[in-house]
Amino acid sequence: MSYTIAEKIFKSHSQTDKIEPGQFIEAEIDLIMVHEQLGGRIHKEYEKLGLNQVWDPDKIFFILDHWVPAPTVSAAQMHKDCRKFAEKYNFVHNMGMNKGICHQVLPEMGFSRPGMLIVGSDSHTTTYGAFNCLSTGIGASDVVMVFATGVLWFMIPESFKVELYNNLKEGVMSKDFILTFISDVSTKGALYKSLEFHGESIKDLSIDSRMTISNMVVEAGAKFGVFMPDKKLENWLINRTDKPYSLVKPDKSAEYEVVVEYDLSEISPVIAKPPDPSNLAHVEELEGLKIDQAFLGSCTNGRMEDLRIAARILKGHKINPKTRMIITPASKEIYIDAMREGLIEIFLNSGAIITNSTCGACIGGHLGVLGQNEICLSSSNRNFTGRMGDPTSQIYLASPATVAASALKGEITDPREVLV
């Protein structure tokens, strides 16, 4: 039998001799990430089982990131329930609330490694696919199952091979590629599928850029968005973990339901209009649209590469007085690095507001909620109705470069015009 990356990893995590798409298997989980969802239904349901322990307290990565620090009493209570549970069951990797956004902190700390099977109580858990592992989002009942047994049911997905060649041009980012891809396949075009990213472009894509792509595959419905491994990934991992791992590559004759190629040099800056990430426009079509808020942050685009390009655009300039810009570094580590590089000072001098690392604005939770009819240009991942605040507000999604350029002008702007 020849296997895709997803099939190989499922095979190594199950007792099944043969793996094929559509088959139901039970697989052993290497790591589970859980955030504030723990304080929702998970802790109540788990307590009802009457167990004294969890299957493996060393394989649980727990972090508070959505509503930190708590903006409401109910969020504060939720945090209390989370902490109590984490202490009671002796979670080894209890990250607390000051490290940043789960999908940034977990890889930074070396918890996502090639060949692993990771699940998380968050749909953007697909992010870790950038590290050549299988990772995907699950709901509360699934988390309870993993806490109790370490095993979960899966259906083996068909795989799509996405071949990337040539390089992105100046001012164009991996966000522009993934938005283009989602528009091409639609929000349901990759439902249940495992996307495998291949091709000569990968070596020139930074780990940050790869994470943005894997992060957003779920917006096309995908179960996984896994990258081929390379030297750049191995070098990245040297500084992050001393745990062993083995790189996973598909068999030469592995079967793909779809094979598609993208010439990255043909991608240009794009924007996803409300109300879903597939509603694509080229930046030129929307140039001049006034924006009330520019948001740079989230698990999709709050990394160093994103902050650096924004700083290049904003350095020595003032943000348009009719627009507010909110910048949320994705983790404390990034916040500190940005400080050391002088980026935070550039942002503050340009008139931007810097927040602590949190999911805050992206989920309409706090630190950048939208009022009636307000328009936000955001580097985040979802532009659903009401996601960032009032249901009459509108979210447009774009790359960090486009967000920064537009903040400067107060209206949607092609970043290639302002990058020097």
Added chain:
Amino acid sequence: MDKIEGFVYILGDDINTDAIVPSHALTMRDSNEMAKYTLEFIDPDFVKKTKSLDIIVAGENFGTGSSREEAVKVFKNLGIKAVIAKSFARIYFRNLINSGMPAIKLKWQDANFKNGDAIKIDLNSGNIINQTQKLSLKFPKLPKFIMEVLEEGGIIKRLKKKFD
């Protein structure tokens, strides 16, 4: 479990979890309180309508978006008995099955269902009878594994049984 009778409530394509349970309701500790906000942006009268309508019939990619299982829980709290959709978002499908809520994939046409239609679903035979429109529709039967989970009332109840 194998036979479900109820009345249809129709929803469109790409109904997302943020629309089913808005973020502002997500930190509420009382699930009945949370359920009051179900689909508030899409149909402010939805909760009232669930007094008489109890089977959701949705379009493509139902439940797209976040992993919040609350987006299934609120439907359960409101007495929804089953969900039929042209397609389901992946995590949402898991959450429905794991919660013991029948999730039926059916590429239905506009003429097949109207709001308020009385329907009967037979999970074992893969058949839906729309008594109001006087028609019968076939759907792909759920895999054996999923039927087992549904029969046991969801994965947590299934797990409890194992421990007992």
